[in-house]
Amino acid sequence: DQQVKQNSPSLSVQEGRISILNCDYTNSMFDYFLWYKKYPAEGPTFLISISSIKDKNEDGRFTVFLNKSAKHLSLHIVPSQPGDSAVYFCAASGSWGLTFGKGTMLLVSP
Amino acid sequence: DAGVTQSPTHLIKTRGQHVTLRCSPISGHKSVSWYQQVLGQGPQFIFQYYEKEERGRGNFPDRFSARQFPNYSSELNVNALLLGDSALYLCASSLAAAEQYFGPGTRLTVT
Numbered sequence: 001d002q003q004v005k006q007n008s009p010s011l012s013v014q015e016g017r018i019s020i021l022n023c024d025y026t027n028s029m030f031d032y033f034l035w036y037k038k039y040p041a042e043g044p045t046f047l048i049s050i051s052s053i054k055d056k057n058e059d060g061r062f063t064v065f066l067n068k069s070a071k072h073l074s075l076h077i078v079p080s081q082p083g084d085s086a087v088y089f090c091a092a093s094g095s096w097g098l099t100f101g102k103g104t105m106l107l108v109s110p
Numbered sequence: 111d112a113g114v115t116q117s118p119t120h121l122i123k124t125r126g127q128h129v130t131l132r133c134s135p136i137s138g139h140k141s142v143s144w145y146q147q148v149l150g151q152g153p154q155f156i157f158q159y160y161e162k163e164e165r166g167r168g169n170f171p172d173r174f175s176a177r178q179f180p181n182y183s184s185e186l187n188v189n190a191l192l193l194g195d196s197a198l199y200l201c202a203s204s205l206a207a208a209e210q211y212f213g214p215g216t217r218l219t220v221t
Contacts, residue, residue: 004152032208043114043200043212044153089152093208096166097143100152 003027004092006101015110019077023090023101026071030092030099035064035075037086038103044089048075080108112137114203114213122219123191131186131216135203141165142184143210144176145200153200159184188218196220 005024013019021035031052036044050057050064050073057064063076077084087105091098115134123129135142141160145153155168159178178184182203188195196219202210 034209036212041214043202043214046209046211049209091152096158097155097168098145098153098202098208098210099155100145102150102152 001026002101003030004090004099004101006088006090006104008104009102010105010107012107012109013080015082015108016079019075019080019084019106019108021075021077021088021090021104021106023073023075024071025073025092027092027094027099028071029094032093033064033066033073034091034093034098035062036089036091036100037084038089039086047088077106080106082108082110084108114201114211116199116201116213116216118216119214120217120219122221124221125191125193127191128187128189129191129218131188131199131201131218133184133186133201133203133213135182135184135201136211139203139205139211140182141204141210142178142182143202143204144184144186145202145212146170147198147200147215148196156186191220193220 034049035047038044087103090101143158144156147153157176158166162178173189198215200215202212204210
């Protein structure tokens, strides 16, 4: 039973446009959510996080939105750049450890 | 400042052997967590340690064990290796439990 789901395995976007990556979760005990970016042969890199008491957090080109009632969060990247091409993981924090989704591969083309 | 470091980078073992993976956290971070990532999946939580005590354990068999040392570095041990243990093993450190910073990982191949 996957508690964190990223239903889109891949996403292609043109440079300069908005990238929207989605994530759904089932466990209402999760109280903190994070997005990570991962390049091949590297560990995940922390991007941005949001507490369950907020509905939006922004950091430069990255904004995370949280809809608690729908148990849904999204990461917006504006404007998208070719260097953003990577696998993006959504993660949720509960009692201990992080629970990750399977990831979405983002390809930003020039 | 150095990030999370892990050793070795790559490792090849035979079924039935045991393996020890090592992790040094970011300076000042007292919490270390271990994750296993297999191809096509997200990282899966194995252990979390804080101040040398186990604070959480994921759904992994007893063949997996870990410990944290007084300098906050950590070891992950896996006994009686199975082919299915082949994966990327990631270590993460944190000040607070939620925002975790990952090392580059150790790629373990079991033949």
